[in-house]
Amino acid sequence: xxxxxxxxxSAAIALIKKNQGLSLEKYRDINGIWVIGYGHVIHPxxxxxxxITPIEAxxxxxxxxxxxxxxxxxxxxxxxxxxxxxxxxxxxFSFGETPLAKALLQAVERV
Numbered sequence: 001x002x003x004x005x006x007x008x009x010s011a012a013i014a015l016i017k018k019n020q021g022l023s024l025e026k027y028r029d030i031n032g033i034w035v036i037g038y039g040h041v042i043h044p045x046x047x048x049x050x051x052i053t054p055i056e057a058x059x060x061x062x063x064x065x066x067x068x069x070x071x072x073x074x075x076x077x078x079x080x081x082x083x084x085x086x087x088x089x090x091x092x093f094s095f096g097e098t099p100l101a102k103a104l105l106q107a108v109e110r111v
Contacts (some may be wrong), residue, residue: 006080007069009082015090016038016093022057023080026048037060040064072089
C-alpha cells in the first residue's frame with residue numbers, strides 16, 4: 001500500500017549478509033563493479049582507500065536497505081506481506097537501482 005510502514009525483517013537482513021558475505025576491503029565483483037562491506041556498490045563520490053570496520057559495513061548495509069525500501073514504496077502500491085516485502089527488498093538490493101529491478105517492481109504492481 002502507498003506509504004507502507006513495513007520494514008525489512010532481521011531474518012531477511014541476516015540472509016542478505018549470509019549471501020553477500022562481508023569484505024572489509026574493496027574489491028571488484030564479477031561485473032567489475034567496486035564493492036565493499038555486504039555488497040555496497042562504491043559510487044564515484046565515495047572514497048574507500050582503507051579497510052572498513054564491521055560497524056561501518058553495517059552502516060553501509062542499512063543505508064542501502066533504506067534506499068531499497070524507498071524504491072519499493074515508490075513503485076509498488078499493492079499490499080504486501082512481510083515475506084513479500086523482504087523478498088522484494090532482497091531483489092532490489094541484489095539488482096541495484098537498475099532498469100531490470102524497476103521492471104520487476106512494475107510487474108509486481110500489475111499482478
